[in-house]
Each structure stands twice: as C-alpha cells, then as structure tokens.
Amino acid sequence: MDHPNTSPAKTRWVFVMEPERCIDCEACMISCSVENEAPLGKHRNWIVKIDKGIYPNLSTTFLPENCHHCSNPPCERVCPTGATYRREDGLVLVDFDKCIGCKYCMMACPYDARFVNEEKKAVDKCTFCVHRLDAGLPPACVETCIGHARHFGNINDPESEVAKLLAKHPYYRLYEEAGSEPAIYYIYSNRVIE
Amino acid sequence: MEHIEFHWNALIVFYLFTAGVSAGAFFVSGLATYLGGERYKRISRIGALIAPWPVMLGLLSLVFDLTKPFEFWWLFLTVQATSPMSIGAWLLTLFTVVALVYFLLWFPRPWRDLLKAPQRRSAPNTPRIWKPLDQAQINKARRIVAAIGAPISIGVGMYTGVLLGAVPARPLWNTPMVAQLFLVSAMSTGAAAVLLIAALLRPKAGHDYLHEERRFLVSLDIMLILVEIFIVTPFFLHQALSTWSSSSSLRILLGGPYTLLFWLGFVLLGLLAPLAIEGFELFPVVWREQAVRYSRLWAGLSATLVLVGGAVLRYVIVFAGQVSHFLPLYTR
Ligand code: SF4
Numbered sequence: 001m002d003h004p005n006t007s008p009a010k011t012r013w014v015f016v017m018e019p020e021r022c023i024d025c026e027a028c029m030i031s032c033s034v035e036n037e038a039p040l041g042k043h044r045n046w047i048v049k050i051d052k053g054i055y056p057n058l059s060t061t062f063l064p065e066n067c068h069h070c071s072n073p074p075c076e077r078v079c080p081t082g083a084t085y086r087r088e089d090g091l092v093l094v095d096f097d098k099c100i101g102c103k104y105c106m107m108a109c110p111y112d113a114r115f116v117n118e119e120k121k122a123v124d125k126c127t128f129c130v131h132r133l134d135a136g137l138p139p140a141c142v143e144t145c146i147g148h149a150r151h152f153g154n155i156n157d158p159e160s161e162v163a164k165l166l167a168k169h170p171y172y173r174l175y176e177e178a179g180s181e182p183a184i185y186y187i188y189s190n191r192v193i194e
Numbered sequence: 195m196e197h198i199e200f201h202w203n204a205l206i207v208f209y210l211f212t213a214g215v216s217a218g219a220f221f222v223s224g225l226a227t228y229l230g231g232e233r234y235k236r237i238s239r240i241g242a243l244i245a246p247w248p249v250m251l252g253l254l255s256l257v258f259d260l261t262k263p264f265e266f267w268w269l270f271l272t273v274q275a276t277s278p279m280s281i282g283a284w285l286l287t288l289f290t291v292v293a294l295v296y297f298l299l300w301f302p303r304p305w306r307d308l309l310k311a312p313q314r315r316s317a318p319n320t321p322r323i324w325k326p327l328d329q330a331q332i333n334k335a336r337r338i339v340a341a342i343g344a345p346i347s348i349g350v351g352m353y354t355g356v357l358l359g360a361v362p363a364r365p366l367w368n369t370p371m372v373a374q375l376f377l378v379s380a381m382s383t384g385a386a387a388v389l390l391i392a393a394l395l396r397p398k399a400g401h402d403y404l405h406e407e408r409r410f411l412v413s414l415d416i417m418l419i420l421v422e423i424f425i426v427t428p429f430f431l432h433q434a435l436s437t438w439s440s441s442s443s444l445r446i447l448l449g450g451p452y453t454l455l456f457w458l459g460f461v462l463l464g465l466l467a468p469l470a471i472e473g474f475e476l477f478p479v480v481w482r483e484q485a486v487r488y489s490r491l492w493a494g495l496s497a498t499l500v501l502v503g504g505a506v507l508r509y510v511i512v513f514a515g516q517v518s519h520f521l522p523l524y525t526r
C-alpha cells in the first residue's frame with residue numbers, strides 16, 4: 001500500500017526505534033527535558049514497558065516513544081483554533097500563542113503524547129526538536145541514546161539510516177487502527193518472537 | 195486500574211448538560227407553539243423564558259475550563275471545518291442569539307413593549323415612528339423565530355454528542371450512539387425543565403389547561419424516553435459483539451466504577467422511574483379516554499428524575515470515555 005509517509009522528493013522526518021536495544025536508562029527523557037525545558041513531572045518522551053510470559057519464563061521489552069507526528073493527526077483535526085498545525089515536512093506543532101488550552105487534542109491523541117504545560121498555559125508535546133532540525137542537528141534524544149535504539153532521518157531519502165533500516169527489517173507502528181498514520185516505526189524484536 | 199488523569203472534568207459535563215437543556219427547552223417551546231397555539235401557551239412561554247440561560251452558564255463553564263479563559267476569542271477568529279468544537283462554538287453562539295430574541299418575544303407585558311418595530315412613513319421626510327408590536331405581529335414573529343431556531347437547537351443537541359464522538363482514540367465515545375442519545379436526552383431534559391417550572395408555578399384557579407399541557411408534555415416525554423431505550427439497547431448489543439476496544443469500553447459500564455451510576459442513576463432513576471410515573475399519569479387517557487391524572491408532586495418528581503438522569507448520563511459518558519482505550523501494546 002502506498003502510505004502517506006512516503007512520497008519521494010519530499011522530506012519526511014521519521015523515527016525508527018529498535019526496542020531490542022533499549023535498556024530503559026531514560027537518558028532520552030533527561031536530555032529532552034534539558035533541551036526543551038519540559039515542566040517538572042511532565043515528559044515529552046517516555047518508555048513503555050511491556051512484560052511477557054509466565055514465571056519463570058519472563059521477558060520485558062522497552063518501547064521508546066514520543067509524539068508520532070502523524071500524517072493524519074487526530075489532534076490537528078479537532079483543534080478549534082488552528083493552534084495545532086502540520087508543517088510541510090510532516091512535523092505536527094503547537095502554536096502556544098493560539099492554544100487556549102481546551103484539551104480537545106489530548107482527548108484525540110491515541111498515544112496520549114500531549115500534556116498541559118502549566119507554565120505556558122498551553123498544551124505541549126514533542127516537536128522532534130524542530131529548533132535543532134532547522135539548524136541541521138538531530139533531536140536531542142537521538143544523540144544521547146546510549147543503546148542506539150532511537151534512529152532519526154528522512155524516510156524519503158534511500159541513503160538515510162532510517163530508510164536502510166526499514167528496507168532491511170520488518171517493522172510495525174502503534175495503534176494503526178486509529179488511522180493516524182504515525183511516523184514512528186518499530187523494528188520487530190526477534191528475541192521475543194516465539 | 196492504572197492511574198488515569200481526567201483532562202475533561204465536571205465543567206465539561208455541566209456544559210454538555212446545560213447546552214442540552216437549553217436546546218430541548220427551546221425546541222419544546224417551539225413545538226408547543228406550533229401544535230397547540232393558545233392551548234399550550236404556558237408551556238411555550240416557560241420554554242422560551244428558560245432557553246437562553248442554561249447554555250450561557252454552560253459556555254461560561256467551558257471558558258473557565260480553558261487554561262487561558264481570557265483568550266477564548268481565538269475560537270471566533272477562525273472556522274476549523276474538521277473540529278466539532280470550532281463548529282460548536284459558532285453554533286452555540288448562534289443558538290444563544292436566537293434564543294435571546296425568542297426570549298424577548300415571550301416576555302410578558304409591559305416589558306415586551308420595549309421591542310419596537312418601525313412603522314411605514316405617512317409622508318416622505320417625516321421621521322420614522324417606532325411602535326410596540328401588536329399581538330398579531332408578536333404571534334407571527336414567535337412562529338418565525340421558533341421555526342428558525344428549531345433546526346439550530348437540534349444541531350446543538352447533536353453537537354454535544356458529536357464533540358465526543360469525533361475522537362477515535364476513545365472507543366466509548368466514537369460511536370453514533372453518543373450523538374443520538376445526547377440529542378434525544380437533550381430534548382427530554384429540556385421538556386423536563388419546562389415541566390418542572392410548570393409544576394412549581396402556582397396554577398391559576400379554575401384552569402383545566404393544566405391537564406391539556408400535562409398531557410402534551412407527558413406524551414412527548416414518554417416518547418423520548420422510549421426512543422432513548424431503543425438507542426441504548428442496540429448500542430449495548432453491538433458494542434458487546436464488536437472489536438476488543440468496543441467491547442472492553444462497554445465493560446467499563448458493565449463492571450467498573452461507573453456501573454452503579456449508569457444503571458441506578460441513568461437507567462433506573464433517569465429512564466424507567468419517570469417512564470413509570472408518566473405512564474401512570476397517562477394511563478387513564480389511553481385506557482378509558484379520561485383526563486390525564488395530574489398532580490404537581492408527580493410532575494415535579496418525574497421532571498427532576500429526568501434532569502438528574504440526563505446529568506448522570508453525561509457524567510458517566512464523559513468520564514468512562516476517557517478510561518476507554520485501544521487494545522494495549524503487546525510485545526512483538
Ligand atoms: S502522536 Fe498524538 S499528538 Fe502526536 S501527531 Fe499523533 S495524534 Fe498528534
């Protein structure tokens with residue numbers, strides 16, 4: 001199927017995560033909070049912990065997650081003021097000035113990626129570090145990931161790391177049934193597939 | 195149960211409830227005007243006099259639920275065609291304006307005479323004279339405004355449900371049932387609000403209009419309650435037989451913190467009890483073509499129950515909906 005994340009000749013930033021490499025050190029959460037000054041107790045990125053099996057054959061997998069910058073973002077669709085908008089390169093961003101804090105977008109996001117930023121009196125979330133991207137740098141969490149579980153790049157550039165990873169490994173996305181066309185790809189962790 | 199933060203809370207419940215009551219009261223008033231004219235005049239007037247106020251309180255509570263209450267005007271700088279909240283903000287404003295005009299038209303004399311219409315000039319260059327509307331003009335104006343407002347009030351009633359339904363991420367909301375149920379319940383709570391006020395007012399001595407209007411309102415309310423039951427029942431069947439997200443969202447209502455509230459508060463007190471009371475009142479009419487049984491106590495009680503049931507319904511749906519979710523992530 002042709003899906004909206006891939007149309008050549010356009011930049012489309014995506015994450016490719018390798019849950020198998022994530023050790024739940026949460027360095028990405030720290031570096032994000034330092035980079036983006038998220039208020040105390042709120043996070044723009046997080047790790048989902050999934051336990052599997054029956055004692056004594058147990059395993060835990062860690063899924064690094066943040067806003068999926070969906071191609072068909074439910075949050076943007078419901079925003080009544082246009083504060084949440086989608087950039088040409090696929091980034092879904094919030095204009096803090098226009099956001100009145102109705103929290104409708106928080107109801108609509110299938111990933112619960114959004115939170116109320118009490119300091120800004122607006123709704124906040126991951127921006128893929130847009131200020132760094134525009135300066136030619138990768139997102140902060142990618143740089144600090146010590147397990148190299150987080151990969152970032154332009155999916156429409158066949159030479160990019162993310163495109164190569166996706167060409168080589170089977171992958172999945174989260175809650176695809178929501179129709180949101182998320183831009184975070186997860187590589188199957190072969191270790192836990194029986 | 196894992197810890198869940200409710201980002202939409204009682205203020206939103208209040209807003210959805212009050213918007214429904216206003217829409218219903220307006221619609222019932224218009225219906226009475228068209229169906230009964232003079233006979234149901236008291237109902238028309240009560241409906242018209244209460245219609246604008248609940249929704250205005252509700253809008254106020256919505257504004258104070260924002261993180262920036264004093265910047266709510268951003269809502270009115272744009273129309274976002276895909277956002278029910280944007281459409282709703284405009285719709286509710288329009289409704290409030292129409293309801294206020296309607297309110298003025300039903301205002302008792304002498305205050306109503308503040309409404310004036312320009313008269314035709316007797317000769318050119320003489321100043322225009324503004325005169326209070328006469329009774330025929332008033333009657334006509336009431337009918338016109340009621341007709342304009344009726345589709346808008348239906349829109350408002352439906353919007354309260356669509357607001358929640360437009361969100362796929364919350365499977366309990368994302369069904370046509372919510373809009374249908376909220377619309378019918380809006381009409382029902384509106385009728386109940388009118389009934390309640392009518393029961394509280396001391397009737398003028400020697401008037402049998404009470405039986406007439408009671409019969410009208412009770413028949414209407416019974417119909418609406420039956421429709422609600424016919425909406426809820428297939429909804430339960432379908433959700434139970436649907437995907438994991440749907441059937442698990444139903445389980446929140448069948449066994450969880452909202453179960454008692456839903457079944458006791460909404461189904462029993464809000465639907466079945468008023469249905470029984472109103473059925474009892476209407477029974478002589480259907481059975482032996484006698485006058486409807488009327489007592490202000492029964493009327494007030496069933497109306498209060500319908501109102502409480504409507505509020506409970508919205509509370510349960512708003513909160514339980516935020517608990518409902520997709521099939522949780524699993525390892526792959
Ligand atoms: S993950 Fe949530 S907040 Fe991010 S774009 Fe998708 S719907 Fe919007």
Ligand code: SF4
Pocket residue numbers: 078079080081082083084094098099100101102103104105106123
């Ligand atoms: S909280 Fe802000 S960004 Fe979210 S829907 Fe409301 S106005 Fe838009």
